[in-house]
Amino acid sequence: MKVTYYLVRKNTLVSETVAIIIPAYKPDYIIECLDSIFSQTSLDFNLYVGDDASPHNIYQLLQSHQYLDRLHYKRFDENLGGSSLVKHWERCVSMTDGEPWVWMFSDDDLMDPHCLESFKEALQAAPGYDVYKFASSKIDRQGNVLRRNKFPDVMSTEEFLNIRLRAQEESYMVEYIFSRKAYKMVGGFPQLPLAWAADDLFWSKISMKTGIKSINDAQVFWRYSGDNISSDKGSSTASLKMQACYQFIEWIYGQKRVLHSLENNNLPIKWFLHQLGTLKNSLSAVEVWRIIGKAWRFDSIIHFRAISYLIDTRITRWVRKYL
Numbered sequence: 350m351k352v353t354y355y356l357v358r359k360n361t362l363v364s365e366t367v368a369i370i371i372p373a374y375k376p377d378y379i380i381e382c383l384d385s386i387f388s389q390t391s392l393d394f395n396l397y398v399g400d401d402a403s404p405h406n407i408y409q410l411l412q413s414h415q416y417l418d419r420l421h422y423k424r425f426d427e428n429l430g431g432s433s434l435v436k437h438w439e440r441c442v443s444m445t446d447g448e449p450w451v452w453m454f455s456d457d458d459l460m461d462p463h464c465l466e467s468f469k470e471a472l473q474a475a476p477g478y479d480v481y482k483f484a485s486s487k488i489d490r491q492g493n494v495l496r497r498n499k500f501p502d503v504m505s506t507e508e509f510l511n512i513r514l515r516a517q518e519e520s521y522m523v524e525y526i527f528s529r530k531a532y533k534m535v536g537g538f539p540q541l542p543l544a545w546a547a548d549d550l551f552w553s554k555i556s557m558k559t560g561i562k563s564i565n566d567a568q569v570f571w572r573y574s575g576d577n578i579s580s581d582k583g584s585s586t587a588s589l590k591m592q593a594c595y596q597f598i599e600w601i602y603g604q605k606r607v608l609h610s611l612e613n614n615n616l617p618i619k620w621f622l623h624q625l626g627t628l629k630n631s632l633s634a635v636e637v638w639r640i641i642g643k644a645w646r647f648d649s650i651i652h653f654r655a656i657s658y659l660i661d662t663r664i665t666r667w668v669r670k671y672l
Contacts, residue, residue: 365469367394367526368448371456372441374430376405378457378572380414386454387416391465395448399441400424434544439537452526459488459570460523467567468526475503479531480552480561484568485524495573504561506553507610510601513549514611514620521571522548531555539600543586545593550600553607587631591640594624602647618648622655629659 369386373379386396400407402425411422423444429437438453445451450468454460461467464483471481487495498518501508512518525548535554541547552561598617601608608614621644629637641655648654 365393365450365472366448367450367452367465367468368442368445368529369394369396369452369454370438370441370445371396371398371454372401372430372434372437373398373407373456374401374403374405375456375574376403376407376410377574379407379410382454382456382458383411383414383416385459385462387419388462389460389465390463391469393469394452394465395446396420397441397444398422399437399444401430401437402426402428433540435538435540435547438544442532442537447529449529450526451529451532452523454523455571457572457574458521458523459492459572461567461569464564464567464569467564471562471564475562477559478562479528479559480556481526482561482563483524484563484565485519485521486568486570487519487521488570488572490572490574492570492572494570499565500561500563502563502565504556504563505610506556506560507607509556509561510549510553510607511612511616514616516620516623520549520552521569523569523571525552527555531558539596541593541596542589543593545590546597547593550597553600557607584631584633587628588636590628591625591632594621595640595644598644598647615648618644618651618654622651622659625655626659 371379371382383396386394396419398407398411398420400423408422408424411417411420414420421444425437425440429440441453442451460483467483468481482500484500485498487498489495496519498520500512500518500520504512513520532555535551538544539547539550539554541550598621601617608617611617613619622641625637625640632640637659641651645651
């Protein structure tokens with residue numbers, strides 16, 4: 350495959366060097382994103398921008414940036430994000446140069462100026478984790494904060510899943526820095542449709558050995574712009590999202606130690622039905638019940654649970670609480 354690229358000087362690799370990766374497609378906020386990256390109080394990183402055959406001239410935008418000589422840019426002729434976002438993530442990782450730590454960022458998100466410095470301090474104060482996680486805020490197009498998320502200081506895989514499956518806190522890909530070694534050991538990113546829930550499954554897999562260490566004195570800002578997959582509820586998208594949700598809970602049910610360490614063994618199926626409830630208006634009735642029937646293998650009374658999730662009344666909310 351033909352690739353256009355622009356390669357410049359990189360840092361000499363040390364044990365704390367981070368590969369910051371931006372799988373780029375949208376032009377609207379990318380300069381603001383770069384400004385936040387190059388405002389870091391620690392510059393011990395290499396920055397990679399993987400252009401997913403964007404119809405926008407991403408490289409022309411980058412040429413205007415004052416830190417162009419600190420970038421490694423590559424444009425791919427084939428767009429993968431539209432068919433397999435995970436595969437685009439993986440080819441962006443393959444651009445990097447063996448840095449021991451990887452940070453998948455985004456072309457419209459922002460980071461605190463002291464994120465990398467706080468990460469280096471965490472490595473010294475609390476070494477041995479495969480995943481480090483920043484606090485986060487969800488922002489809108491104008492940068493206004495819509496919600497804040499903060500996780501416990503240290504989490505096991507099971508504790509992380511308890512929080513995520515109960516929707517207690519939101520979690521975004523850009524919050525995490527992970528070990529390249531552990532990334533390879535788990536076989537890379539899970540191949541879930543639209544990469545929906547792929548990050549939660551990835552963190553669950555990669556944290557099973559060491560857990561997750563939170564860095565709550567620094568945060569990233571995830572932008573809910575209306576252009577995200579999160580905001581797309583079209584019928585084809587909804588169907589693919591539910592396929593991904595099924596694969597996510599299928600993995601959980603296959604991990605008996607993890608499943609039995611959750612606060613409730615029914616938590617995964619309740620999460621699955623909650624996802625279905627948010628997407629039901631984009632799916633036909635036949636598709637909804639086909640999805641429910643497929644998940645019957647995990648829960649023999651799923652049809653009864655489903656009624657309480659799909660018909661929102663005071664009585665069904667009471668039923669949902671006790672089923």
